[in-house]
Amino acid sequence: MxxxxxxxxxxxxxxxxxxxxxxxxxxxxxxxxxxxxxxxxxxxxxxxxxxxxxxxQYPETKWDDQLPDYYRGVPALVTDEQERERCVSCQLCEFICPPKAITIIPDEIESDDPWAKVEKRPKEFEIDMTRCIYCGMCEEVCPEQAIYLRQDYAMTGLSRAEMVNDKERLYEIGGVRTGLVNKWNELK
Amino acid sequence: MSDTDTQQLPKDIAAAKGLVNVQIDGHWIQVPRGTRMIEACKLAEKEVPHYCYHPKLSSPGNCRMCLVQMGMPPRPAPGQDPVYDADGYQAIGWMPRPVIACSNTVGENMGIRTQGELVQKCREGVMEFLLINHPLDCPICDQAGECRLQEFSVEHGKGESRFKEDKVKKPKNVKIGPRIRLDDERCIMCSRCIRFMDEVADEPVLGFTERGTHTTVGVFPGRELTNNYGLNTVDLCPVGALTSNDFRFQMRTWFLKETDSIDTNCGTGANTTIWTRGNKIFRVTPRQNDDVNSCWMPDSHRLNYVCPTDDDRLTAPLIKVDNVHEETCWENALEAAADALKQFTPGEIAIIASGRQTNEELFMMRALAAELGIESLAIVAREEASDDMLISADRNPNTTGAKLILQDSEVAATLATFREGVYSGDIKAVFVASEDLLSEAGFSADDLEALELLISIHTSANATAQASDIVLPGAGSAEKRGSMVNVAGRLQKLNAACLPPADARSDWEIIRDLVLALSGESAEQAPQTIDALFQIIATSIPEFDGKSLASLGDLGETITETGVTIPLLERENQRKARGEIVG
Amino acid sequence: MDHATLIFLISTAVKIIVFTFVLTLPIIAYSTYAERRVSSIIQDRVGPNRVGIPLTLFGGKKDIPFCGLLQPLADGLKGLLKEDLVPGHVRKFFFWIAPALAAAPAFLALCVIPFGSSISLFGEDIKLVIADIDAGPLFVFAIASLSVYGITIAGWASNNKYSFLGGVRSCAQMISYEIALGLSVIPVLMVFGQLNLSDIVQAQADGGWTLLPLWNEHGSVLDAAYWANSGEQWLLLIPLTISFVIFTTSIFAETNRMPFDLPECETELVGGYHTEYSSMKFALFFLGEYAAMIVGSAVIVTLFLGGWSAGFGLDSAISNIAWGSFKPGGLIHLAIFLAKVIAFVIFFIWVRWTVPRFRYDQLMKLGWVVFFELALVNIFITAGIIMLLN
Missing domain, CATH: 4.10.810 (Virus Scaffolding Protein; Chain A)
Incomplete structure (x- = not known):
């Protein structure tokens, strides 16, 4: 030996x-x-x-312009060029989320909706930012390219309820993202 | 082999027992003659992937997923003797082409390969064909997570598509019945639903139209899938083509916790799985029990459950003060109930139990009657016509248990006496559990008004609860552990899938504490767990002798003979005897 | 009661209040601030630089940060307002009394430290020392070693193995270094021939600091008379320097400062003896540690660095400054003394952020095998030199 x-x-x-x-x-x-x-x-x-x-010296000087592309800030939902909400509420992010910050209640898209063939969308989509650990697993697991971690990092609120981002707020933060795979086209 | 004369060959040993020798992936096993190859593989613990095959249905062999390699010993030339190797088996001549395992039966000295290059190539090819027109919408498909197509494409698929052409468009989101939606693009033409409706439900309304890649499943023109067993086709569907309106887009299956329990809507006591997330029930599906419900369950029963999140659930004990119910704590409510009951003589009190109560609750009801000095209890009978399938004529899930526990074969008859007593004013106080006196029990609102005291245990705010002086919130059937005896005399177990809402409690605990409040004994003298209570039942009721709740299997045990049979099982056994199904 | 007694009583009361609460407590508070700022500049950081006057709270546009100088106040306020957790498993009485036992001795030891020479007020000469006793160093050692009870009791009462180990370590460490501490100071006392700290300082003012014998009663380095008579001083400098090193190191160990802070060694003992403590009780331990550090610095300054003396023969001139009957020289000496103490406290901090923590066996070996023997031999060397010179 x-x-x-x-x-x-x-x-x-x-x-x-x-x-x-x-x-x-x-x-x-x-x-x-x-x-x-x-x-x-x-x-x-x-x-x-x-x-x-x-x-x-943080609030006075910020490093925002030097944040790398892969910076993991607040997770948010995005819409695409066709103004379609990309999330189909498959709930994989809810499943993968290590601190269980995501809560989704699915909903069926009405048959008169132009995107009726997508069939499903979130009725409620909440991310509890007091729980979120910015790990980016939700972005990684999303099969629809619907959730992205943005560059925002200063999430503040005066109550716990304020720290829960609802669907509306998530789309507001996320905005429109172009150049994504369009898998719900005519031919599907 | 030199000692053939003195030593028997394996084939002869097997034949003497009605078995045949089969080599599966190199291992010899003995299986009954006439066994399907797929079942023989199951016995050898080798999985053969399949879609269309179901042991309770006929085998059309149309999915081709169960292809395996098969071989038999070569037929000897005239005058030539079969050659046996050292172990007494003949050499297997493997066939160059695969066979389907689901509708071929085994033979003596047969060889089956469930693995190997040929089988693997076959599965890859079949998977590729099945996936050609299958949409890639797993993120929205409800079947994801319990989809055989997903599972087998991971296990046996190629992993990528070579299909560059356009997929065939078929009808999506078709309403084929009041409870079922059909997505034809996801369908893989296994025909399980068609065969179920034809063979088991005996109402053939589904069929294939078109040919080749355009084959589409659909309802017959002018018909709808309204059959009360229609939702079983959703369970049967190996993909997400058939979805239940009730569960559609409600929750992904991987979030759901499965709890084995039984149906409490009728005396059959169909075995079920309750799927819950948190404290909410999302669906109830049948669980295979070949002595009770086979693999099926009526729609009316699976959609009828009490969930802790329902709006009308009672969440705290209520005491009526000046005609208004006020919430109180359990100590106060039970104290008040005990004090109120003590004001009456035994002859003035009626105790109405229920055939919907578990054995344990009924036993505690008996203890309550004994404590109050009352001789007999009544239960409310629910006799309706049987549907000649799974729904029993007795719509109480535990009438048999009530007869055993209360040791009274005419439990339902006492109710008429009570009714008359209330009518005449002899009975001034009524204690009722799990029954709405204004419906099947036959009491009128005036009767209840005339009562001096009405105490009731309920899960939801029904008319009787409204009329009660003291309301004790109980647990729904999905929220409690316990046992019931079905119409055929089978002792079966309920398991708690969720917790009772807020302050509601298990009924047996409520009655136990009421008995303690009446007797003034210390709490230690009463059973602390439902297992301990069952132990007391086992020692005092002969049919339960030697049983325990923990050791009672999920499929139950027959503890008494009632002579009642379940029509659907009878027919299934006949078909099995005729060899139409594997069973 | 006669006039002198009354003046004595009043002046003592004033001295107690001024020395303890007006001088020492703020120095303690600001040494925590200094610790944080010095450590941060050593580590290329900023440190607390925000807490000032929160004008925005009162509707102002901007806060006045004051370089974070109000941080100690905020810390103290926080200590008072925080929830005081007392775990269920502790021994309540001892758990409560331990922080007080840890903090009080350090303040007690202050009473023999000469803060300045003396001031003349209304014709009365008031020495700037609370208790001018003839057993100064002994009193300091006796009282300072009491603080180990606070730590040991805290560790034991916490009923927690880590805290207990912290307490035991503290006890063992204190006993080990007490010996070296006591032995190393003997050469100094031999040289001065007395135990009264005021007189020791006065002797240094007249005859040169223990570690800086650059003047004596014959003049300073500039005078030829000094050189003719300073041989004794320079020869004694050798054992006195050894004494200084041992004494200073032992003070580090006595006050549980880095690199000897094994009783609260986070990497091994979670938080050591104060793991279970929170809010003001924890703050008292903190206070005690810094108070001990300041007393330690004061003793070192008094014994080795001339105490309140300005040196170079300037002291008598300072003492003689007079505005009528009021002689404020003592106050100038007080300022000099405090400046020296503060400088030494900063040295303490500097060492803490430089030297890594010892291993426990190294600590014990250093105490028992090196310092103990060295201090013992040092006494004989000093005695030999003194004998030789006489």
Whole structure:
């Protein structure tokens, strides 16, 4: 069997005394502190820092224009170019949602509706933002390209009820998304 | 083989027992002569995918999904003796082309392959054909999650479509009956629904029209699928072509919890599965029990259930103060009920039980009668004509149980005495459970008005509850555990699929606590669980001897002979005897 | 009651109130703020910079942030308003008394610390020390080691294995380092030959700080007379420096500060002895820790860094400043003393955010095998030097 014997490093007297290492450490932290106070922290400019450290001062400075495309913010429902609500309430997102934030009550589309052949749509679609963990599973599981995580991240409310996004609000956040697969065309 | 004379060949051993030897995927098993190959594979625990085959229906063999490879020993040339290997079997000559397993029967020394390249290719091909015109609408299709087409296309399909042409358009969302919607594009022409309506429901209204890829299932012109057993075709449909209006687009099946229970609409006690999510019942489907309901269930019964989320459910004990019902707590309600009942002599009180109560509840009703010193209880009889299928003439689910528990073979007769007593004013107080006195029981509103005290246990706010002085909210049949005995004397189990709404409780607990309130005994002396209560029943009623609620299987056990038969089962057994179905 | 007693009583009461509540408590509060700000600038962060005057609450357009200087007030308010959870499984009486036991000793030890020289008011000389006793360092050690009871009792009363381990660790650590602490201060006391802290500081003001012997009664470094008479001081600097290092390190251990904060070691013990504590009870532990840190700094400053002394022979000049009968020199000394203490507190913080936590066996080894022996030998070295010079 392969037993590898590792030799412990031989410590010099300075190492054993420990004090030089402490002083070195103090020197390093002092260097950081001084740079920080002079507003010259490494990377401060890159992060739009206010000068002290690299921290971005949130409400005053925001990073919205630098958010990557894959940023996972508030989940929302989208409509397509034909103004059709894409969700058919298959409830897969409700099923996959790890914190059970999504509640859907399905509904049948009336026969006089131009999209009657889609047959099904959500009557109620609620996402409880106090529960949502922004994991993006709903977007990933959606077979209809109907739910997307948007770039919004500042969800606030004064009550729990306010933090529940209903269907209307979800479509308002989601807006129109173009270029999606049109699977409910004439030929289907 | 040298010792053929001294040792019997496997075929002879099997033949002596009426069996044949079959090799399935390399393993030899013995199955009864005449068994279908698909059933033999099931015995060997090898799954053969299929759509059209159903053991309770005839086998037309039109889906071709059950193709397997079959082989027999080659026929010996004249004068040549069969050659047996060391184990006493003949070598199998495999046929180059597959056969369907659902309508071929097994033979001696037959070989079946349910796996292998040929079978796999066949399944892939059949799946591809079935999927050619099948729409890709699984996200909206109610069958998704319990769809055989989904399951088998995952297991045996190619995974992608080579079909570039346009799919055939067929009628969608067709109303073929008051309770059923048909989507022809999803149909895979298995004809199970057609055969069910023809063979079991005996009302052939469904059939195929058109030919080839345009084949369409539909109702006969001018007819509708109104039969009371029509919803069984929805259960039979392996895809989402037939959907029930009641369950359509209500909930995806993967959210639903299945609870095995029994139907309480008639004495047959059809075995059911209750599908719930949270505390809401979404559908009730039949569960196979070849001694009770086969695989079927009448529509009128499956759509008639009490759900905890119903609007008219009673949610708290009510006491009538100045002609208005006021909500109260259980302690107050039971205390008030006990105090009120103590004001009357035993002769002035009538206890009306119900054939809709479980054995356990009836037993507690008996204990209540004993505590009050009353000799007899009445139940309300519900006799209507049988439909000569599954619906029994006795519309009480537990009349047989009531006779056993109350030890009175004429339980329904006492009701007339009570009625007269109320009419004449001899009976001043009535305790009634699970019965609306103003309907089948034959009481009038004036009778109830004349009573000094009316205490009732109900699930919903009916007329009797309105008239009652004290109303105790009970549990619906889907909310309680317990047992019932069906018309044929079979002890069957109810399981709780959901919880009673708000403050409502299981009826047996209500009656137990009322008995305790009357006797003033401590709660420890009464049974704490329904299992413990059943244990007491088992020791005091001879028919229940040795039974327990936990060990009672989901299919029940016959505990008494009543001589009543179930017409649909009789016919099914005849067809089975004639070899029309597997059964 | 005669005049002097009355003045003594009044002045003592005023000193207690001023030193404890007007000086030390705000320093404690602001050392928590300093801890957060210093740690953040060391780690390239910002730290609390928002809590100021919330003008927007009263209809203003903008808050005045004050660089977050009101943060300690907000923290204190929060501590008072938060729900006080007492778990069901704790021993109530001890659970309640432990935070007080942890916080009180640190404040008690303040009474022997000379905050300044003295001020003359209405012809009365008032020493800026609450209790000018002749056993200063001993009193400090006796009282400061009491705070271990708070921590041990907290750990035990919480009825929780992590808290209990925290309490046990604290106890063991305190006993181990108490010895090194006591032994390391002996050389200082030998050099000064007395135990009265006011007099020790006065001696440093006159004859050079323990660690900075740049002047003596013969003058400062600029004078030739100093160089002719400073050999003794420079020779004694060797053992005194060793004393200083051991004493300072032991104070770190005594106050449960990083790198010796094993009683509340989060990675091993959840929260250590205060795992079960919340709201103001938790805040009291916090307060106690910082109070101990300030007392520790004050003792170090007093013994090694000249206490309230400005040094370089300036002290007598400061003492002699007079406006009529009022001599405010003591107040200037007070400011010098506080400046030194605050600087040392910042050193405490600086070390905390630099040095990682010790392993428990390393901690014990350092205490028993290194410091104990070193401090013991150091006493003999000092004694030898003093004997040699005499």
């Amino acid at each position: 392969a037993i590898i014997k590792i030799k412990r490093p031989q410590l010099t007297l300075a190492d054993k005394l420990y004090l030089p290492a402490v002083i070195k450490g103090l020197w390093i932290t002092l260097g950081h502190a001084i740079r920080s106070m002079r507003g010259k922290t490494h990377g401060a400019a890159q992060f739009n820092s206010s000068g002290l450290g690299v921290t971005m």
